[in-house]
Amino acid sequence: MARIYNFSSGPAVLPLPVLEKAQAELLEYPGSGMSILEMSHRSKTYDAIIKAAEANIRQLMGIPDSYAVLFLPGGASQQFAMVPLNLLPAGGFADYVHTGAWAGKAIKEAEVVGRVKVVWDGRGDNYMRTPRPAELKFNPGSAYVHLCSNETIGGVRFPEFPKTNSPLVADMSSDIMSRVIDVSNFGLIYAGLQKNLGPAGSALVIIRRDLAEKTPESGNLFFRYATHMKEPSLYNTPNTFAIYILKLVSEWLAAEGGLAAMEARNQTKASLLYQALDTSPFWRPCARKDSRSLMNITWRLENEELEARFVQQAKAAGLDGLKGHRSVGGLRASLYNAFPLEGVRKLVEFMQDFEQKNG
Amino acid sequence: MARIYNFSSGPAVLPLPVLEKAQAELLEYPGSGMSILEMSHRSKTYDAIIKAAEANIRQLMGIPDSYAVLFLPGGASQQFAMVPLNLLPAGGFADYVHTGAWAGKAIKEAEVVGRVKVVWDGRGDNYMRTPRPAELKFNPGSAYVHLCSNETIGGVRFPEFPKTNSPLVADMSSDIMSRVIDVSNFGLIYAGLQKNLGPAGSALVIIRRDLAEKTPESGNLFFRYATHMKEPSLYNTPNTFAIYILKLVSEWLAAEGGLAAMEARNQTKASLLYQALDTSPFWRPCARKDSRSLMNITWRLENEELEARFVQQAKAAGLDGLKGHRSVGGLRASLYNAFPLEGVRKLVEFMQDFEQKNG
Numbered sequence: 001m002a003r004i005y006n007f008s009s010g011p012a013v014l015p016l017p018v019l020e021k022a023q024a025e026l027l028e029y030p031g032s033g034m035s036i037l038e039m040s041h042r043s044k045t046y047d048a049i050i051k052a053a054e055a056n057i058r059q060l061m062g063i064p065d066s067y068a069v070l071f072l073p074g075g076a077s078q079q080f081a082m083v084p085l086n087l088l089p090a091g092g093f094a095d096y097v098h099t100g101a102w103a104g105k106a107i108k109e110a111e112v113v114g115r116v117k118v119v120w121d122g123r124g125d126n127y128m129r130t131p132r133p134a135e136l137k138f139n140p141g142s143a144y145v146h147l148c149s150n151e152t153i154g155g156v157r158f159p160e161f162p163k164t165n166s167p168l169v170a171d172m173s174s175d176i177m178s179r180v181i182d183v184s185n186f187g188l189i190y191a192g193l194q195k196n197l198g199p200a201g202s203a204l205v206i207i208r209r210d211l212a213e214k215t216p217e218s219g220n221l222f223f224r225y226a227t228h229m230k231e232p233s234l235y236n237t238p239n240t241f242a243i244y245i246l247k248l249v250s251e252w253l254a255a256e257g258g259l260a261a262m263e264a265r266n267q268t269k270a271s272l273l274y275q276a277l278d279t280s281p282f283w284r285p286c287a288r289k290d291s292r293s294l295m296n297i298t299w300r301l302e303n304e305e306l307e308a309r310f311v312q313q314a315k316a317a318g319l320d321g322l323k324g325h326r327s328v329g330g331l332r333a334s335l336y337n338a339f340p341l342e343g344v345r346k347l348v349e350f351m352q353d354f355e356q357k358n359g
Numbered sequence: 360m361a362r363i364y365n366f367s368s369g370p371a372v373l374p375l376p377v378l379e380k381a382q383a384e385l386l387e388y389p390g391s392g393m394s395i396l397e398m399s400h401r402s403k404t405y406d407a408i409i410k411a412a413e414a415n416i417r418q419l420m421g422i423p424d425s426y427a428v429l430f431l432p433g434g435a436s437q438q439f440a441m442v443p444l445n446l447l448p449a450g451g452f453a454d455y456v457h458t459g460a461w462a463g464k465a466i467k468e469a470e471v472v473g474r475v476k477v478v479w480d481g482r483g484d485n486y487m488r489t490p491r492p493a494e495l496k497f498n499p500g501s502a503y504v505h506l507c508s509n510e511t512i513g514g515v516r517f518p519e520f521p522k523t524n525s526p527l528v529a530d531m532s533s534d535i536m537s538r539v540i541d542v543s544n545f546g547l548i549y550a551g552l553q554k555n556l557g558p559a560g561s562a563l564v565i566i567r568r569d570l571a572e573k574t575p576e577s578g579n580l581f582f583r584y585a586t587h588m589k590e591p592s593l594y595n596t597p598n599t600f601a602i603y604i605l606k607l608v609s610e611w612l613a614a615e616g617g618l619a620a621m622e623a624r625n626q627t628k629a630s631l632l633y634q635a636l637d638t639s640p641f642w643r644p645c646a647r648k649d650s651r652s653l654m655n656i657t658w659r660l661e662n663e664e665l666e667a668r669f670v671q672q673a674k675a676a677g678l679d680g681l682k683g684h685r686s687v688g689g690l691r692a693s694l695y696n697a698f699p700l701e702g703v704r705k706l707v708e709f710m711q712d713f714e715q716k717n718g
Contacts (some may be wrong), residue, residue, distance in 0.1 A: 004392035008399045011599055016386075019394050023385040027378055033363035033679065035378050037558045037604070040367045040680060073433035073560060074581070077595035081579035112579050194596055199396045201432060201560055201598025220440035220471050222433070236436035237553055239560025240370055241600065245396070320392065321399060 005343035008321035009152045009296055009334040010174065010195040018248040018338075036244050041237050050233065053243050056250035060258055063183050063206060070205040070225065071233040071243050075192030076173040079203055080106040083169055083188065084113035085223050086215040088143050095119045095142040095166065100127040100151035101327065102171060110146070117142065127154040129288040133162045142166045144187055150175035152195075153325040155298030155332065156291040161185060167211055175295050176204065177253060178337055179263040187211050195295070196336050198245040202238075253337070262337050269335045269344045270294040276348045282359045283351070286330065300330040307331055310354060317350050319343070364702035367680035368511045368655055368693040369533065369554040377607040377697075395603050400596050409592065412602050415609035419617055422542050422565060429564040429584065430592040430602050434551030435532040438562055439465040442528055442547065443472035445574045445584050447502050454478045454501040454525065459486040459510035460686065461530060469505070476501065486513040488647035492521040501525045503546055509534035511554075512684040514657030514691065515650040520544060526570055534654050535563065536612060537696055538622040546570050554654070555695050557604040561597075612696070621696050628694045628703045629653040635707045641718045642710070645689065659689040666690055669713060676709050678702070 006013045029036045032045050039046050054069045063069060072078070083106070088094050093115035096107045099122050110116045117139050120131045130151075138145055145164045148171040150157040157175060161168065167187025176191040183189065188207045194200035205225065212225035221227045228235050233243075253262065274292060277283040277299050286298040301307045310331060311323045324330035333347060365372045388395045391404050398405050413428045422428060431437070442465070447453050452474035455466045458481050469475045476498050479490045489510075497504055504523045507530040509516040516534060520527065526546025535550040542548065547566045553559035564584065571584035580586045587594050592602075612621065633651060636642040636658050645657040660666045669690060670682045683689035692706060 006393045013397050026382040034365045038372050081581045199600045200596045222440045237559045241558045
């Protein structure tokens with residue numbers, strides 16, 4: 001069986017050259033006589049890998065030295081808890097923007113730790129849009145403002161980010177490194193690796209050092225960012241393989257032209273699909289136009305039976321992972337950095353054919 | 360460069376057939392058209408993998424149905440915090456046995472959460488032995504008793520486990536599945552994968568279901584075992600690759616004869632090296648004989664200069680990772696399940712040669 005087009009929302013498609021290199025090196029990492037899976041995280045060889053991963057990420061995103069770059073376990077779900085454990089002091093509160101399922105989960109974990117003020121909730125629009133900056137009224141004195149830059153389930157994103165007085169914390173799991181951002185506008189950025197960066201099971205955390213240093217020392221050592229900053233990402237044995245893949249992905253990103261090139265390419269890919277969805281009432285795109293995600297494109301058909309047929313026939317045509325999230329149904333195409341333009345063209349052709357037969 | 364003998368304490372050597380299979384499948388997992396690294400954790404194909412991993416582990420260890428088997432992020436260090444967060448109620452206390460660096464780290468995290476009573480501390484013996492069951496006087500009413508079954512730094516293990524009235528919690532990171540144990544004597548067993556089970560970045564947790572169900576609901580959802588039991592190990596996106604490797608390792612273990620066969624083999628390998636260390640005063644084994652680890656064998660030479668020469672010349676002879684932990688120095692050979700007998704023979708030959716030249 002040949003490799004198919006994988007529209008999965010995550011874990012998701014990785015660049016083929018990354019997979020090929022990982023495969024070639026899997027028995028013997030060059031010069032080491034062992035697999036990367038067997039290598040001590042304290043070895044000189046591994047030290048060079050983890051340092052290169054960090055340096056590449058700093059270069060690609062333009063991360064100032066005043067920020068730490070950490071590789072931590074557990075993906076975004078663990079960060080939903082770690083963010084308030086570190087940044088929400090006793091007696092304080094944090095502002096949260098509620099844009100969908102992921103923002104909602106972050107709010108739930110924060111409410112366990114302290115006081116949360118939800119400054120905007122998209123429920124009235126069924127989470128099919130994000131707020132415009134002018135709609136957001138932040139509360140003076142909040143410990144931080146939290147938002148999710150891109151919601152994979154609704155298929156909405158912040159096309160631009162609000163200005164905040166308190167540190168802005170963003171869950172960028174599903175659009176990190178898909179566009180150029182100014183890191184210095186954020187206090188903390190976190191992202192599970194499994195969409196744009198690498199395999200599942202780890203998170204990338206970019207944190208302004210002074211914020212981590214303010215964390216009260218009363219909590220568990222393992223859940224404090226400061227612990228992982230002292231000996232960067234090596235307080236415990238990290239997910240050595242995921243960091244290795246992340247290094248390969250970062251090299252691929254640089255070779256492809258960096259984040260500006262990715263942003264242009266992602267715009268092209270998403271536009272192609274949105275144009276197809278906008279040409280005929282047969283297709284019913286979900287997200288409001290001004291909030292449309294470039295990563296996760298969601299739409300419905302007239303009924304669920306037709307949607308099921310679409311998913312099944314697309315899969316038979318080598319287009320897999322097009323089923324919407326089980327909580328909302330419908331259809332979804334995830335077009336992360338590594339997803340090739342040819343795959344979008346193939347999908348659009350398939351859609352034209354499907355509409356002719358079923359429209 | 361050919362594969363060398365890797366004595367690293369973890370991440371550590373994996374079975375060659377596991378690496379070969381992972382390599383062969385890395386671009387296209389059979390029948391899926393994609394890499395295991397790109398595969399949705401909600402797909403049917405992945406569901407079969409994670410269920411097989413759990414079933415194989417249950418079979419190999421004889422785990423009763425009254426226990427949950429979970430794959431959680433972050434290795435043992437995260438469990439040092441999660442165990443007391445889940446099992447140490449407000450106003451209660453837990454008994455801890457202090458056998459070395461790892462037990463010490465577990466104690467430190469538990470003290471953040473609640474009251475800890477250290478029932479035995481090996482400091483007086485420089486952590487070069489574990490207590491005999493008769494030395495342990497547990498406190499009535501403890502929420503649980505915690506011990507580390509094998510300390511990688513000192514190179515000591517519990518040859519047998521104490522009987523306890525409170526649930527026995529064991530960090531088995533460095534000797535899980537290296538010997539036959541009776542799971543029903545334990546309340547909770549946890550282990551980072553990166554020594555006997557797979558790559559770094561995840562933990563295996565085996566927990567008596569009734570214990571998880573007693574956890575207070577006040578804490579963060581993500582850090583509660585009960586959360587991960589409801590939808591087994593799929594509350595969040597797990598470390599899909601590590602679980603896949605763990606499945607391959609469990610298949611290898613079964614094919615090799617299971618844990619009884621491993622225990623016999625580990626006994627043979629360790630005896631061969633301990634015999635060599637006991638033949639001449641040139642070698643100075645560290646651990647007391649009744650506490651010697653079969654996994655991590657530690658010894659010293661007359662001085663550090665000689666130890667450094669040993670490490671360097673051994674590495675040149677294709678025997679890597681023999682340096683002791685940076686906190687104690689000396690020499691250490693880690694002989695996990697996947698470490699081949701031929702490698703121990705090679706080391707013993709090298710040692711004889713080294714003694715002749717330097718003795």
